[in-house]
Amino acid sequence: QAGLTQPPSVSKGLRQTATLTCTGSSDNVGYQGAAWLQQHQGHPPKVLSSRNNNRPSGISERFSASRSGNTASLTINGLQPEDEADYYCSAWDRSLDAVVFGGGTKVTVL
Amino acid sequence: EVHLVESGGGLVQPGGSLRLSCAASGVTFSDYWIHWVRQGPGTGLEWVARINNDGSGTSYADSVRGRFTVSRDNAKNTVYLQMNSLRAEDTALYYCSTVFELWGQGTLVTVSS
Numbered sequence: 221q222a223g224l225t226q227p228p229s230v231s232k233g234l235r236q237t238a239t240l241t242c243t244g245s246s247d248n249v250g251y252q253g254a255a256w257l258q259q260h261q262g263h264p265p266k267v268l269s270s271r272n273n274n275r276p277s278g279i280s281e282r283f284s285a286s287r288s289g290n291t292a293s294l295t296i297n298g299l300q301p302e303d304e305a306d307y308y309c310s311a312w313d314r315s316l317d318a319v320v321f322g323g324g325t326k327v328t329v330l
Numbered sequence: 331e332v333h334l335v336e337s338g339g340g341l342v343q344p345g346g347s348l349r350l351s352c353a354a355s356g357v358t359f360s361d362y363w364i365h366w367v368r369q370g371p372g373t374g375l376e377w378v379a380r381i382n383n384d385g386s387g388t389s390y391a392d393s394v395r396g397r398f399t400v401s402r403d404n405a406k407n408t409v410y411l412q413m414n415s416l417r418a419e420d421t422a423l424y425y426c427s428t429v430f431e432l433w434g435q436g437t438l439v440t441v442s443s
Contacts (some may be wrong), residue, residue: 255430257375264433265375265424271430310429311411317389319365319377319429 224309226322233330235298240291240325242309243293244302248320254292254311259324265308269294299329332356336426339437342416350411350437352426359407361386365429366400366411368422369436378424381409394420416441 225243232238242254252287253271267276269285282297309322339349347356352364379390379400388400399412410425416439425434 257433264435265427266433267431276431306374309376318391319367319380321367321375321377324374 223320224254224311226307226309226325228323229326229328231328231330232299234301236305238299238327239303240294240296240307240309240327242294242322244290244292244311244313244320246290247301247315248290248311248313249292249309252312253287254285255307256283256294257308257310259306259308261305268307270291271300271311280294282283296327299327301329303327304329331434334426334428334434336424336430336434337439339424339439341440341442343443344441345415346416346441347412347414348416348439349411350424350426350439352409352411352434354407354409357403358433360404362428362432364400364409366409367425367427367429368420368424368439369425370419373422376412376422377429379411386439413439418442 244288255271256269257265259265260270268283273285284295291321306324308324313320333355335353363382365380368378370390381388381400381402385402397415402409416440421441425440426434427434
């Protein structure tokens with residue numbers, strides 16, 4: 221099943237801003253938006269942003285999500301060491317009747 | 331507090347079967363579609379299957395269709411994943427999740443002789 225497209229890695233300096241992208245189609249990202257997940261090594265994924273770009277309770281305001289057409293974006297402001305993790309986007313695909321994930325972006329804080 | 335707790339993982343030989351369970355607490359279970367998502371060693375997230383609120387609708391990834399079956403018992407707040415004809419490539423950490431809101435801790439399935 222086709223997935224969403226994410227860059228494999230992003231590296232930025234401490235306190236800088238990183239913007240991650242996730243490209244899909246009108247059947248998934250363009251249909252109901254994408255959620256963003258953060259996964260630290262050895263831990264389960266954690267939802268940073270829902271498909272309507274809202275942050276769940278407890279998620280830092282440094283994380284903000286947006287969407288333009290079939291591309292979703294996650295912006296991390298003021299990068300901190302604890303932001304080093306893998307970030308995945310996910311969406312419901314109406315044509316596949318399935319959830320699709322991006323391949324993940326590894327964020328490194330220099 | 332909301333919890334999804336998976337169980338039932340373990341070591342199984344190729345061709346064998348396992349049944350995973352996902353128990354929910356702190357949430358109105360019947361409000362959610364429940365998905366199984368797996369993550370192989372050092373790899374990304376792979377969607378496996380889903381079941382809708384009342385269990386009347388399911389769908390599966392091509393890689394598991396015909397071998398895996400998802401079901402639920404809302405009276406017990408539990409979802410199941412019956413896995414048959416297991417292959418080495420099914421080795422992964424299996425998560426129970428609503429995907430866009432809640433995730434469990436995962437249960438490890440290892441398929442090896």
